[in-house]
Amino acid sequence: MIDAIDRQIIETLQGGLPLTPTPYAQVANDLGLKETDLIERLSALKARGVIRRIAAAPNHYKLGMTSNGMTVWDVDDASITKLGAQIGALPFVTHCYERPRALPDWPYNLFAMVHGTDATEVEAKRAEIAAILGDACRAKDILYSTRILKKTGLRLKKKG
Amino acid sequence: MTLDDKDRAILNRMQDDLPLTSHPYVAVAEELGLSETELLDRLTRLKEDRVITRFGPFFDAAAMGGAFCLCAMAVPVENFETVLTKVNAHPEVAHNYERTHRLNMWFVLATETPEGIEAAADAIERETGIQVLRFPKLQEFFIGFRVAA
Numbered sequence: 001m002i003d004a005i006d007r008q009i010i011e012t013l014q015g016g017l018p019l020t021p022t023p024y025a026q027v028a029n030d031l032g033l034k035e036t037d038l039i040e041r042l043s044a045l046k047a048r049g050v051i052r053r054i055a056a057a058p059n060h061y062k063l064g065m066t067s068n069g070m071t072v073w074d075v076d077d078a079s080i081t082k083l084g085a086q087i088g089a090l091p092f093v094t095h096c097y098e099r100p101r102a103l104p105d106w107p108y109n110l111f112a113m114v115h116g117t118d119a120t121e122v123e124a125k126r127a128e129i130a131a132i133l134g135d136a137c138r139a140k141d142i143l144y145s146t147r148i149l150k151k152t153g154l155r156l157k158k159k160g
Numbered sequence: 161m162t163l164d165d166k167d168r169a170i171l172n173r174m175q176d177d178l179p180l181t182s183h184p185y186v187a188v189a190e191e192l193g194l195s196e197t198e199l200l201d202r203l204t205r206l207k208e209d210r211v212i213t214r215f216g217p218f219f220d221a222a223a224m225g226g227a228f229c230l231c232a233m234a235v236p237v238e239n240f241e242t243v244l245t246k247v248n249a250h251p252e253v254a255h256n257y258e259r260t261h262r263l264n265m266w267f268v269l270a271t272e273t274p275e276g277i278e279a280a281a282d283a284i285e286r287e288t289g290i291q292v293l294r295f296p297k298l299q300e301f302f303i304g305f306r307v308a309a
Contacts, residue, residue, distance in 0.1 A: 002225075010217075010224075013216050013217050014216070015216070016214055016215050019203050019204050019207070019215065021185065021186075021200070022182055022183060023184065025182065043180055045217075048223060049223040050219060050223040051219060051220075052217075052218040052219070053176065053178075053217070053218055054177055054178040054217045055174060055175050055176060055177060055215070056171065056175055056203075056206075056212045056214070056215045057212065057213045057214040057215070058171055058175060058213070059213050062209070062211040063171070063211065070266070084299060085301055088300075089301075096300070096301035097230075097299065097301065098297070098298040098299040098301070099230065099295040099296065099297055099298060100296070100298060102295070105263075105293075106232075106263070106293065111295075141261070143259040143260055143261045143266070145257040145258065145259050145266075146258045146259065147257070147258040148257060149244055149255075149256035149265070150248045150253055150254075150255055150256040150267070151213055151256075152255065
């Protein structure tokens with residue numbers, strides 16, 4: 001699905017884009033490409049969804065968002081598509097997914113990430129989610145993150 | 161470090177897409193009423209201070225024919241660091257968080273093929289002797305990941 005040149009581009013950019021006036025020209029030069037070719041390929045990768053955006057990944061903790069809760073919910077299967085969309089649309093929910101349950105230990109099928117400056121703020125947001133889910137929610141829990149153990153993003157393995 | 165209003169404006173803007181043009185930072189600097197040099201200096205400092213953990217393209221492994229999968233393990237506290245070292249040694253582990261639950265280690269596997277998920281999760285089970293629960297996404301309800309600085 002991606003050719004050898006795209007692959008080289010991805011390998012080079014997974015460490016990040018240079019913070020210099022002409023970053024694409026610099027990367028293109030390293031790869032032996034023309035800047036216009038690189039930009040064209042990056043545009044194509046974006047159009048295909050391989051690149052979602054070129055942007056900063058912020059560190060929540062350093063921004064004072066020290067309370068990070070993964071809220072999890074056991075939502076009636078018949079309602080999850082409709083309710084999931086409502087939860088995902090909440091401005092304070094940063095990620096929202098339906099995932100399979102792992103019974104009997106794990107009955108939850110809706111995951112919504114909520115961040116706040118403290119647990120009180122996160123709990124208030126969690127209560128808003130609970131109100132929307134109403135009776136369609138049979139069980140709930142929240143898992144606070146206590147430590148970032150690794151954060152590197154996607155890494156392609158070197159090939160050949 | 162302390163963030164001033166300019167830093168916050170930069171952080172908010174830079175979580176959105178950077179243009180694919182020769183001088184992409186000029187366009188963003190203009191939007192923010194900054195010079196290109198000031199924007200780049202501040203971005204460099206924010207990155208050095210780890211306020212920004214990474215700046216660059218966000219790749220979607222699934223769109224490349226690969227896959228993501230959220231995984232969880234119940235790691236005995238006394239073995240936590242040993243297990244962590246083994247888990248994090250896998251390049252497929254894109255990020256990993258300790259969480260308050262019996263399932264106390266939650267990580268995302270990102271692989272270039274769908275089969276890569278099972279292979280990596282199975283390998284971690286073998287190496288640690290701990291079950292790796294797998295929670296692939298069935299539906300995604302929101303993609304935009306933004307934090308107001």
